[in-house]
Amino acid sequence: LKVNEGTSLKFLAMSEQPSYENDIVLAKVNGKLMELRKKITGDSEVTFITTGETTGMQTYRRSALMVMMKAIYDCVDIRELDSVYSDFSVNNGLFIIVNGNVTCDEAFAAKIKDRMLEIIEADVPFEKFSVSVGEARAMFRKRKMYKKDRLFRYRRNSKVNLYSLEGFMDYFYGYMVPSTGY
Numbered sequence: 001l002k003v004n005e006g007t008s009l010k011f012l013a014m015s016e017q018p019s020y021e022n023d024i025v026l027a028k029v030n031g032k033l034m035e036l037r038k039k040i041t042g043d044s045e046v047t048f049i050t051t052g053e054t055t056g057m058q059t060y061r062r063s064a065l066m067v068m069m070k071a072i073y074d075c076v077d078i079r080e081l082d083s084v085y086s087d088f089s090v091n092n093g094l095f096i097i098v099n100g101n102v103t104c105d106e107a108f109a110a111k112i113k114d115r116m117l118e119i120i121e122a123d124v125p126f127e128k129f130s131v132s133v134g135e136a137r138a139m140f141r142k143r144k145m146y147k148k149d150r151l152f153r154y155r156r157n158s159k160v161n162l163y164s165l166e167g168f169m170d171y172f173y174g175y176m177v178p179s180t181g182y
Contacts, residue, residue, distance in 0.1 A: 005039075005042060006040070007039060007040050008037065008039050008040075009027040009039070009040065010036040010037060013036050016048060020048065021050070021052060022051045022052035023051045023056075023182065024036070024048040025050065025059045025177050026049035026055065027046055028048075029044050029045070030045055035176065035177075035178065036177070058174060059174065059175050059177060060182070061094070062172050062175075063182060065094065066168075066172065067116050069168070070119060070166065071115035071116045072084055074115050075108075075115050076100075078143070080101040081098070081099070081102065081144055083145070084099070084144070084145075085097055085147055119165070119166075120181060121181075122180065123181030124166055125179045126165055126176040126178065126179060127163065127165075129161070131159065131162055133155050136148075136162060137149045137153070139169055140152070143169075148171055152171075163176055
């Protein structure tokens with residue numbers, strides 16, 4: 001295909017999606033994995049990664065987890081939380097631990113689900129940015145994300161990439177889909 005330089009991979013993926021059985025969530029440009037929010041610069045060989053592939057499904061799950069974490073922090077007063085984290089995977093799901101003055105019952109789950117659906121319906125973009133490790137650690141402590149604070153205690157790089165979703169910031173090792181509508 002011929003496209004103008006600066007065309008987003010998301011635009012290209014949307015035009016090619018009918019040719020794929022599973023949802024396109026990432027691209028490989030000249031052999032390098034890239035998020036769909038990136039733009040094409042110059043002649044490039046582009047292949048797409050879908051949710052039918054391990055890397056694509058991991059990207060989808062990571063993005064869904066961030067939507068859920070945002071929903072939890074939107075629905076629960078931070079003063080009532082001690083910690084929230086994904087502890088391990090169970091089959092095709094994740095085991096999430098919410099500690100604090102919170103009753104994790106069906107009503108709580110329904111409230112989180114409703115908020116997640118609102119965020120998904122709004123199709124909010126995931127924004128990626130770089131901050132100093134010190135800034136990231138301070139933000140994690142403020143959000144009571146103590147495991148992530150400890151994770152960066154010994155980080156050798158001075159910068160870390162974070163993702164933001166309507167002001168909710170978090171760290172994920174790996175790529176994200178372009179927006180919550182995915």
